Amino acid sequence: MPVWLVLLVSAAVAGVLLAVVVTVDQLGPAMKDVGAVARAEGHGQTGGTQTVGAASFVMPDEVGKNLQDAQDHMQLVSGNDGFYTGSVDATGQGRGQWLDRGWQVCNQNVAPGTRVSADDTGVVFSVVRVTESCQY
Numbered sequence: 295m296p297v298w299l300v301l302l303v304s305a306a307v308a309g310v311l312l313a314v315v316v317t318v319d320q321l322g323p324a325m326k327d328v329g330a331v332a333r334a335e336g337h338g339q340t341g342g343t344q345t346v347g348a349a350s351f352v353m354p355d356e357v358g359k360n361l362q363d364a365q366d367h368m369q370l371v372s373g374n375d376g377f378y379t380g381s382v383d384a385t386g387q388g389r390g391q392w393l394d395r396g397w398q399v400c401n402q403n404v405a406p407g408t409r410v411s412a413d414d415t416g417v418v419f420s421v422v423r424v425t426e427s428c429q430y
Contacts, residue, residue, distance in 0.1 A: 353417070355406035361421050362394035372412045384420035384428065397421040400428035 351372050356364035361381055369377045383389040384400045391397045401420040404410060410417065422428055 350409050350411050353402075353404045353406055353408045353410045356399050356402055356419060359399050360395050360424060361391060361397040361399060361419060364399045364419060365394060368417065372410070374412045377412065378415050378417075380415075380418040381421050382418060384422050385426075391421060396424055398424045398426075398428070 354367060354371055356367060359367070365379050368379050369375050381391045381394075381397070383391070399419045399421055403418045403420075404416070
């Protein structure tokens, strides 16, 4: 491959990466402001669970919700839009949860009412498909 072509492709890739980095960097403060507004308006309080600053929060009871709603709620109450929760197939079959709305939470490894760090990555939901019973 000619050197000029390698340089041209490299420049194009670098330009795309730079555009992505600039866009994400510009969105960062705006996304933080959205979370602050939601908490200020009381959206950080749901079902008796209250957001307690950015350092920690009280673990809500997510059992019975579909997995997507449980994940969204965890991000809301944690005040961390990137809060990560894991999930495992409660039947032991090892199925992946590719469409989160198609799964329901049967159990959670952190008990409701437990104080959790807003950057904790150890919250895991045991789930089954929404068409299945949690009796496994």
